[in-house]
Amino acid sequence: MREGSKDLIIKLKATKKRLVGSKSILNKKDKHVYPISKPPFRIPSNWEWVYLSDISIIQEGPGIRKHQYQDEGIQFLTVTNILEGSVDLMKSQKYISLKEYEEKYKHFTINKGDIVTACSGASWGKSAIFDKEELLMLNTSTLRLRFFDDLGDNKYLYYLTKSDYFKSNLASHSTGQQANYGYSHYSKIPIPIPPLPEQKQIVEILDQAFKAIDQAKANIEKNIVNANELFQSKLNEIFSQKGDGWEEKTWSEVLEIKSGRNQKQVLNPKGKYPILGSAGKIMGYADDYICEENTTIIGRKGTINNPLLIKKKFWNVDTAFGLHASKYLDKTYLYYFCKSFDFTELDKGSGRPSLVKSDLLKIKMLIPSINEQEEIIRILKVFELELLELNQKYSQKLTSLEELKKSILQKAFSGELTN
Numbered sequence: 001m002r003e004g005s006k007d008l009i010i011k012l013k014a015t016k017k018r019l020v021g022s023k024s025i026l027n028k029k030d031k032h033v034y035p036i037s038k039p040p041f042r043i044p045s046n047w048e049w050v051y052l053s054d055i056s057i058i059q060e061g062p063g064i065r066k067h068q069y070q071d072e073g074i075q076f077l078t079v080t081n082i083l084e085g086s087v088d089l090m091k092s093q094k095y096i097s098l099k100e101y102e103e104k105y106k107h108f109t110i111n112k113g114d115i116v117t118a119c120s121g122a123s124w125g126k127s128a129i130f131d132k133e134e135l136l137m138l139n140t141s142t143l144r145l146r147f148f149d150d151l152g153d154n155k156y157l158y159y160l161t162k163s164d165y166f167k168s169n170l171a172s173h174s175t176g177q178q179a180n181y182g183y184s185h186y187s188k189i190p191i192p193i194p195p196l197p198e199q200k201q202i203v204e205i206l207d208q209a210f211k212a213i214d215q216a217k218a219n220i221e222k223n224i225v226n227a228n229e230l231f232q233s234k235l236n237e238i239f240s241q242k243g244d245g246w247e248e249k250t251w252s253e254v255l256e257i258k259s260g261r262n263q264k265q266v267l268n269p270k271g272k273y274p275i276l277g278s279a280g281k282i283m284g285y286a287d288d289y290i291c292e293e294n295t296t297i298i299g300r301k302g303t304i305n306n307p308l309l310i311k312k313k314f315w316n317v318d319t320a321f322g323l324h325a326s327k328y329l330d331k332t333y334l335y336y337f338c339k340s341f342d343f344t345e346l347d348k349g350s351g352r353p354s355l356v357k358s359d360l361l362k363i364k365m366l367i368p369s370i371n372e373q374e375e376i377i378r379i380l381k382v383f384e385l386e387l388l389e390l391n392q393k394y395s396q397k398l399t400s401l402e403e404l405k406k407s408i409l410q411k412a413f414s415g416e417l418t419n
Helices: 006-021 098-108 154-162 164-171 196-240 331-340 370-413
Strands: 048-051 056-060 074-076 115-118 127-129 142-147 190-193 247-250 255-259 273-276 282-286 295-299 308-310 320-325 364-367
Touching: 006 048, 074 098, 115 154, 127 154, 142 154, 154 164, 154 196, 154 370, 164 370, 196 331, 196 370, 295 331, 308 331, 320 331, 331 370
Parallel strands: none
Antiparallel strands: 048 190, 056 142, 115 127, 115 142, 247 364, 255 320, 273 282, 295 308, 295 320
16 A cells, blocks of 8 residues: 555644744634645545645745845845746845844744745746855745745755646736735645655656756757857858958948937827837837838947847837948848947947947948849848748747646646656
């Protein structure tokens, strides 16, 4: 007869009762009814369904206000620090004083091995196991989980937080427009609990599978980088070598830079022309336009190193420049030149990247005849099409690997990996 998880659940619930009695955790007085009448999916007969708050610590962070921030002291966790699978304390460094921590917030200390998760905003659902030695505490929009007295395998619980089942169940309790979850939401999630040996077996299988999948993803991502670098090297090769009869010209001689303008006066939801920002993002529509078809757009502020060739007429906002080629310069040839040029060399921004029109007009470029420009365009379009197809293929592979992860997780928590 297979060992069941009933004894483990009894121990976990008894431990919760003891922790509440000693005031180590708050008594939230959950009104859970057992057995759970409508289990979310089928699990093996020796597993049990139990609500998360009956087997795990669920602690939300306090609300530290800006006036409490200090330049040094005790660092507190933010959603920015929580990545998928790791905690990066350098991503956001915010502190409160040691004195205030000792007086008010010591019980929000994060212990090594805790599962920490972002529970609000766009990054909600990201989770990681805190594996560092640094003293750290919870704050707003962060939350920690851990089996009571480590009676279960905490990594099993961690992997569970990664599953679509867990995230969709959590999302089903959302009441506001913006994701914002806390104890009341997490406590309602039914959790499938196998016996401890089986938890460890599941963790071992998932560790091995995810290691292999992550390695495969890393290889694909490296291939994407290599493919893009190869195309970039081809661009650099073409635009750095002077051919017979090629002339060197400055931008002031061969193109006009159309400065963008504020869009407020021309905004019209039914407008014919898109309003574009520095990254090519559509920010509305207008009845008028500034730039003609096949104009290259580059950022004046913000995204300055991502030139885009826009096929249709458009209005550019004041953070974007439109480059209008003269009759001696093919518009697509200009676009490819911009792809080869490193605009960060002209960055004048002290914080946010910024370009100045007078500097751009001094840029020098080699210009062959129109016929030669068209031949260069033909060659580069072939390369670009191959790169696009390759990136699409790699992207599909990455998507398939993510779907494989989800499938393995679902099988893990329905008992199919170990049954």
